[in-house]
C-alpha cells in the first residue's frame with residue numbers, strides 16, 4: 152500500500168471530508184523546482200493557480216526570486232492590494248468601469264493589460280476624467296499560425312511588427328497611460344501536454360525558435376519608440392526552462408507548478424510533485440467492486456476531454472466509471488486495488504488543473520507527513536468569488 156495514503160489518511164483522521172488539502176513537503180519541493188529553474192529571472196505568481204492569500208504569502212516569502220502577482224480580475228487585484236500585496240500585473244484586459252474608477256482613485260501598484268485600441272480609449276477616457284495615470288502592459292501574441300492550424304491560443308491581435316506599430320501610434324494619443332510592460336504568453340509551449348506526441352514535441356521546438364525571435368523583435372520595437380519597459384513577462388509553468396533563457400525577458404509567470412495538477416504530469420522535460428488533493432469519503436458500496444464517495448464532480452475548464460475529470464489517486468486501483476464519471480454529489484468508483492476498503496474510508500483525488508478546485512472549498516488543510524500543520528482559507532473561504 153502507498154505510504155502516502157496512510158500518511159494522508161492519518162493526518163486527516165479528525166478532519167471533515169470532502170476536504171481540500173496540500174502536502175507541504177510536495178509544495179516545498181515544487182517551490183524549489185521553480186527556484187532552481189528560474190535562472191536570473193524574477194518569478195511572478197499566477198494567482199488563478201493558487202487562490203489562497205495564505206499560500207500566496209507562503210510562496211512569496213519562501214525565496215526572493217518570487218516577486219509580484221499576476222491576477223485575473225481587477226476586483227481581485229484591488230482586494231489583494233488592500234491586503235498589502237504589491238507589484239500586481241493584471242494578466243487579462245478589464246472592462247469593468249466601476250472597478251476602473253476605484254483604481255483611478257489610487258492607481259499605484261496595479262498594471263492593466265491591454266491589446267486593443269478600444270482598451271486604450273476606455274482607459275484614457277477614465278484616466279482623463281479622474282485626473283490620474285494608469286500603468287499598462289501590452290499583450291503580444293506569440294502563437295504560431297500553420298496552414299489549417301493555430302499552434303497557440305486566441306488572445307491578443309498584436310501578432311506582427313505592423314500591429315505593434317499601429318498600437319504604439321494610438322498610444323501617442325493617450326497621455327494618461329504609461330506603457331511599462333510587454334507580456335507574451337507562449338501557451339503552446341507552457342500549457343500543451345507533450346508526452347504522448349512526437350508531433351507536438353516537434354511543433355513546440357519549431358515554435359520556440361520562432362517566438363523567441365518575435366518577442367525580441369517586438370520588445371526592441373517598443374523600446375525604440377521611447378518606452379522604458381520595466382517588465383518583459385513571458386511563460387508559464389510548462390515553458391519555464393525555455394522562457395528564462397531569453398535575454399530580453401525580465402520575468403516569468405508561474406502558477407500551476409506549485410500545486411502540480413494532473414495536466415502537468417504530461418510534459419516530457421520536467422516532473423513535478425503532486426501537492427494539492429481533495430479527500431472524499433466512501434459512503435456506499437453498491438456492488439463488491441464499486442465504492443461510492445460523496446462529492447467528487449469537480450471538472451476542470453477548457454475543452455471537455457476526459458482528462459478534465461478529477462483523478463482518483465489513492466489508494467491505487469480506483470477508476471471513474473465511464474457512464475457516470477465524477478458526479479455532482481456522489482461518485483461511484485471501480486476498485487481493483489489490494490488494500491481492503493470499507494465505508495467511511497477516504498479516497499484521495501487530484502484535480503486536473505491547479506486551483507479551480509479552490510472554488511469548491513472554503514479551506515485548505517496543510518499537512519506535513521502525518522500531521523496537520525495549519526488550515527488556511529481559499530478565496531472562496533474569504534467570501535470572494537471573482538470569476
Ligand SMILES: Cc1ncc(COP(=O)(O)O)c(C=O)c1O
Nearest residue numbers: 197200336387388404405406407
Ligand atoms: C498570461 C498568463 N501567463 C502565465 C500563465 C501560466 O500559468 P501556469 O503556470 O498556471 O500554467 C497563464 C495561465 O493561463 C496565463 O494566462
